[in-house]
Amino acid sequence: MEEPLIEWRKVSKAFGSKVILDQVDLKVFPGEAVGVIGPSGTGKSTILKLLAGLIAPDTGEIYVRGQKRERTIEQGEAPQGIGLVFQQSALFDSLTVGENVGFSLIRHSKLSREKIQELTAEKLALVGMSNTQDLYPAEISGGMRKRVSLARAIISDPETADDQLNILLYDEPTAGLDPVGSTRIETVIRELLTVQKACSAYLMVTHVHSTIKLTTDRIVFLYQGKFQWEGTTDDAYRSEIPLLKQFFTGSIEGPIK
Structure with missing residues (x-):
């Protein structure tokens, strides 16, 4: 049986008295x-x-590619091939597009500038942003900045990556975009996995219906610290379970308070 890329075992997390996750698998x-x-x-x-x-979790275990995570990145843990795409793109305004995409390689790798520029151009091409390396974030649109952040998330050092593609984590990647801009980003996200094979898997956090429908195959529904439902995206939209039905219809009547 295929081994999971990510596995959680009874993970719990609280902030003060507020329990966020309660024994989640x-x-x-x-x-x-x-x-x-x-x-x-x-x-x-x-x-x-x-x-x-x-x-770090309060209790429970997190495994990435079979390796148990013992510490946080701040405590010296290696990133383990995980790329996080932030909601607001989080680009450095003072750096060019190319410098933003290649930032981690410039700071932490031993690659030559020429090789980093080559890798940067390659990743930008994958997200439809060729020939933008010398532009600054202020010179491109919000949707284009989102695509630059995608390119940054999939870049890695070929000398240390062991041919393992990044696992991508998306935090509301289409928030604030118009419907056309959202569709463009959703298409790129899906193709990076299924067509370009530029990542090994991804998790998508979103409230946007089009993003849920176009970018996910499986859904987990988080409420009151537990995954209350798990299944395919198609089954989620067809479900008569009150939690799901209320969430997708936006009704104020139902179990979600």
Whole structure:
């Protein structure tokens, strides 16, 4: 049986007296596109921070590619081939597009500038941003900045990556975009996995219906610290379960308070 890329075993996390995650199990397998949905404030972004190694669980175990995570990145843990795409792109305004994409390689690799520029151009081409290396973030649109952040998430040092593609974590990647801009980003996200084979799997946190439908195959529904439902995206939209039905219709009547 195929081994999971990500595995959580009874993971819990609280901030003060507020329990965010309560004994949560999760598995993500190679090639999967998993959506994490649920009401605002339930801890979806916390899931991404735990997976990225930005924070540590209070209890439970997190495994990435079979290796147990013992510490956070701040404590010296290696990133383990995980790329996080932030909601607001989080580009450095003072750096060019190319410098933003290649930033981690410039800072942490032993690659030559020429090789980094080559890798940067390659990743930008994958997200439809060829010939933009010398532009600054202020010179491109919001949707284009999102695509630059995607290129940054999939770049890695070929001398240390061991041919393992990044696992991508998306935090509301289409927030604030018009419908056409959203569709462009959704198409790129899906093709990076299924066509370009530029990542090994991804988790998507979003409230946007088009993004859920176009970028996910499987959904986990987070509410009150638990995954209340898990299944295919198609089954989620057909479900008569009150939690899912209320979430997708936006009704104020139902179990979500």
